[in-house]
Amino acid sequence: MSGGYRFPSDEPLARQVRFTFNERELVGLEGEPIAAALLANGVRTIRHDDSTGEPRGVYCGIGHCFECRAQVDGVNGVRTCLTPLREGTRVASVAQWDVAKK
Amino acid sequence: MNDACDVAVVGAGPAGLVAAIEAARAGLSVTVVDEFPWPGGRLLGQLYTDPRSHGRWDGRKISRQLAQEAGELGVRILGGATVWAVGRDLSLELSGVPVGTLRPQALLLATGAAERALPVPGWTKPGVVCVGAAQTFTNVHHVAIGRRVLVAGIDPLALSVAMEMHHAGVDVAGVVLPPVSTTSGALASPERAVARLADVADLAPNGLLRAAARLAAGKLSPLAVSALRFDLVRVGGVSIGFRTALVAVEGDGRVESATLRSVAPDGTLVGPERRIEVDAVCISAGLYPLTDLAEIAGCPMVEVEELGGLVPLHGPGLETPLERLFVAGNLTGIEGAKVAIAQGRQAGCSIARSLGRATLVSPEDAARAVSDARTSSPFRFQPRIAAGRAAMAELWQQAIARGDQSA
Ligand SMILES: Cc1cc2nc3c(=O)[nH]c(=O)nc-3n(C[C@H](O)[C@H](O)[C@H](O)COP(=O)(O)OP(=O)(O)OC[C@H]3O[C@@H](n4cnc5c(N)ncnc54)[C@H](O)[C@@H]3O)c2cc1C
Ligand code: FES
Numbered sequence: 001m002s003g004g005y006r007f008p009s010d011e012p013l014a015r016q017v018r019f020t021f022n023e024r025e026l027v028g029l030e031g032e033p034i035a036a037a038l039l040a041n042g043v044r045t046i047r048h049d050d051s052t053g054e055p056r057g058v059y060c061g062i063g064h065c066f067e068c069r070a071q072v073d074g075v076n077g078v079r080t081c082l083t084p085l086r087e088g089t090r091v092a093s094v095a096q097w098d099v100a101k102k
Numbered sequence: 103m104n105d106a107c108d109v110a111v112v113g114a115g116p117a118g119l120v121a122a123i124e125a126a127r128a129g130l131s132v133t134v135v136d137e138f139p140w141p142g143g144r145l146l147g148q149l150y151t152d153p154r155s156h157g158r159w160d161g162r163k164i165s166r167q168l169a170q171e172a173g174e175l176g177v178r179i180l181g182g183a184t185v186w187a188v189g190r191d192l193s194l195e196l197s198g199v200p201v202g203t204l205r206p207q208a209l210l211l212a213t214g215a216a217e218r219a220l221p222v223p224g225w226t227k228p229g230v231v232c233v234g235a236a237q238t239f240t241n242v243h244h245v246a247i248g249r250r251v252l253v254a255g256i257d258p259l260a261l262s263v264a265m266e267m268h269h270a271g272v273d274v275a276g277v278v279l280p281p282v283s284t285t286s287g288a289l290a291s292p293e294r295a296v297a298r299l300a301d302v303a304d305l306a307p308n309g310l311l312r313a314a315a316r317l318a319a320g321k322l323s324p325l326a327v328s329a330l331r332f333d334l335v336r337v338g339g340v341s342i343g344f345r346t347a348l349v350a351v352e353g354d355g356r357v358e359s360a361t362l363r364s365v366a367p368d369g370t371l372v373g374p375e376r377r378i379e380v381d382a383v384c385i386s387a388g389l390y391p392l393t394d395l396a397e398i399a400g401c402p403m404v405e406v407e408e409l410g411g412l413v414p415l416h417g418p419g420l421e422t423p424l425e426r427l428f429v430a431g432n433l434t435g436i437e438g439a440k441v442a443i444a445q446g447r448q449a450g451c452s453i454a455r456s457l458g459r460a461t462l463v464s465p466e467d468a469a470r471a472v473s474d475a476r477t478s479s480p481f482r483f484q485p486r487i488a489a490g491r492a493a494m495a496e497l498w499q500q501a502i503a504r505g506d507q508s509a
Contacts, residue, residue: 003229003248003356003381004239004245004246004247004248004382005246005249006245006246007240007246007271008271009244031139032243033139033243036239036243039239039245039246039247044228044229045228045355045356046228054226055228055355055356056226056228057228057229058228058239059230059231059232060216060217060231060232060234060235061231061232061234061235061236061238062138062144062234062235062238063137064217064392065219065232081235082138082182083139084139084182
């Protein structure tokens with residue numbers, strides 16, 4: 001899997017926390033945006049487009065485009081580039097029609 | 103939670119934070135709202151050496167200092183809060199925080215800028231990002247957007263971000279022109295890209311940009327570009343393709359390669375396509391003021407191309423035709439952070455005076471500081487910004503003459 005990675009840093013890193021993406025266990029840094037934690041784990045595709053099924057991921061990185069939305073702790077349509085990661089955060093790619101079915 | 107305050111500020115970028123500090127100094131209670139969890143706005147991603155002061159411009163540090171200063175003056179900063187509506191009474195509807203509505207006496211909109219999209223075949227694939235995302239991930243989150251990255255955009259921001267990624271250890275496969283399109287007009291052709299760079303040659307804040315700009319100002323005059331046989335210029339370890347444009351991005355479910363083509367000096371695509379392997383592409387197509395809230399508030403909008411497009415009509419003190427509604431920063435025109443800071447100070451003073459408070463800084467001094475910041479700014483996004491500011495002053499005078507102004 002290709003994707004991003006974390007730069008080495010001379011600053012002290014934030015605490016490591018565990019979280020899940022589509023039920024897969026991953027490790028990220030507390031307080032970083034979920035999108036950054038996903039990318040540092042090599043995860044690029046955050047969801048699939050509702051109508052075309054094409055994969056989608058971060059585009060603007062600052063809250064404007066809504067491409068990075070996911071279900072976070074049960075809440076749909078959350079922008080992962082703006083939402084800080086916490087211990088135990090559950091992230092899932094949910095298509096709109098899945099939500100409608102439930 | 104308490105929803106009343108003297109002043110509400112939307113946007114904790116440099117303009118909003120400095121305005122909040124100034125208003126608080128005048129004795130007003132101020133609440134700043136921003137949807138990003140941390141204060142600083144686009145300042146957070148900025149990291150370079152300022153050629154004028156020879157000092158390091160560390161946006162994260164400056165953001166922290168401004169937020170701290172604001173906090174010490176009693177300013178309340180609500181992070182992670184999105185403003186989705188502005189009432190005619192200047193009330194703000196918030197989501198993401200327990201406070202539902204804010205009811206200020208005066209409102210400052212400092213919502214900043216957004217990036218223009220520049221569709222190219224394959225641009226929705228995971229791994230294609232805006233240059234701002236690359237800047238934020240590299241400098242703020244310290245996560246690489248890819249292992250081998252193509253930057254599409256030969257403008258001050260794109261070159262800075264290319265350099266920052268290169269320094270951070272990302273393999274920057276090259277910097278080329280953005281996909282040729284009618285919407286990016288000003289950036290797309292080699293002639294225009296070179297002219298834009300030559301324009302910032304004396305200001306450029308980092309090595310790559312400085313070198314590229316000097317090259318553009320000297321060797322690569324528009325005439326020279328047409329004679330340019332070689333396509334790639336190597337500057338500071340990064341290749342710049344002044345005569346190459348991105349035409350498509352390919353890959354199965356993620357970016358695997360990018361297709362490039364040569365362009366004639368006027369921007370016409372020529373010659374065969376060639377493909378390079380990359381796992382991320384970063385597109386820079388220019389910035390435009392983020393005006394949604396100003397429009398919702400009912401502020402009259404005007405189109406001033408030199409300022410970056412549609413902007414709220416505003417006066418010399420950053421007041422708008424709506425009573426006690428003020429605007430500052432990139433919302434009023436695309437400029438660098440130093441200008442946003444000076445505008446924030448000016449707006450803070452104007453707000454304080456509109457609520458009957460005295461300020462230490464006089465309106466004239468505040469206005470002068472803005473023009474000083476403009477001349478000394480290491481970043482110039484809009485080549486004819488001064489003309490744009492003059493056009494706005496003219497439009498404001500006309501509005502007053504028509505009697506539009508209520509303040
Ligand atoms: C991608 C990008 C990169 C840039 N890079 C540079 C650079 O390297 N150097 C430079 O000098 N200038 C740069 N700029 C220009 C930059 O905008 C200015 O330097 C400066 O940050 C502008 O300050 P501001 O306060 O006007 O807006 P910003 O710093 O953009 O702050 C605006 C804030 O408003 C918030 N906001 C907007 N709408 C809402 C809403 N509805 N609800 C809640 N909050 C909201 C945003 O989250 C943001 O934090 C860049 C701009 C962009 C868009
Ligand atoms: S990437 Fe654009 S909103 Fe998150």
